[in-house]
Amino acid sequence: MIKGISHITFVVRDLKRTSDLFKEVLDAEEVYDSGDESHSLYPEKFFLIGGQWIAVMQAEEIVKRTYHHVAFEVNVADFEMYKDRIEKAGLEIRPSRTRISGEGMSIYFYDYDHNLFELHAGTLQERLKSYQKGEA
Structure with missing residues (x-):
């Protein structure tokens, strides 16, 4: 069972x-740094962001941008603070997709290596409810 x-x-x-981006924009706590003793494929660091374990590995080859992303739950009241942090870090904010009422708000942004992040105000339950209603 998952x-x-x-x-x-x-x-x-x-x-x-x-690492600086995660700490300054997403309030990450660094909990591990492989340093010169890599136990994985590449040098890596581990972070906690909102209680979630995030691993970051350093490699030379990075693919182009996609819509693959991770979404962190945030409060609507904090959107402007996060938007300011993202802009101060010099990151690109991607326009949000079309949404229906009740889905929640999002900010999408790319990090320096084409990883896409979403800061989302809303829950799975709210989204499913709005989809069932078919609101426009």
């Missing part, structure tokens, strides 16, 4: 730059 998400892994070109 209990939930164990961890999410991102592959980046510059581990320090992404």
Whole structure:
């Protein structure tokens, strides 16, 4: 039986730059740094963001941008704060997709290595309810 998400892994070109991004924009807590003793495929760091384990590995080859992403739950009241942080970090904000009433608001942004993040105000239950209603 699946209990939930164990961890999410991102592959980046510059581990320090992404570490700074996670800490400054997403309030991440760094809990591990492989340093010179990599136990995995690449040098890596582990973070906790909102209680979720996030792994970041450094590699030279990065693919182009896709819609693959991770979404972190935030409060609507904090949107402007996060938007300011993202802009100050020099990151690209992607336009949000079309939404129906009740889905919740989102900010999408790319990190330095084409990973897409979403900051989302809403729950799965709210989204399913809005989809059942077929609201426009």
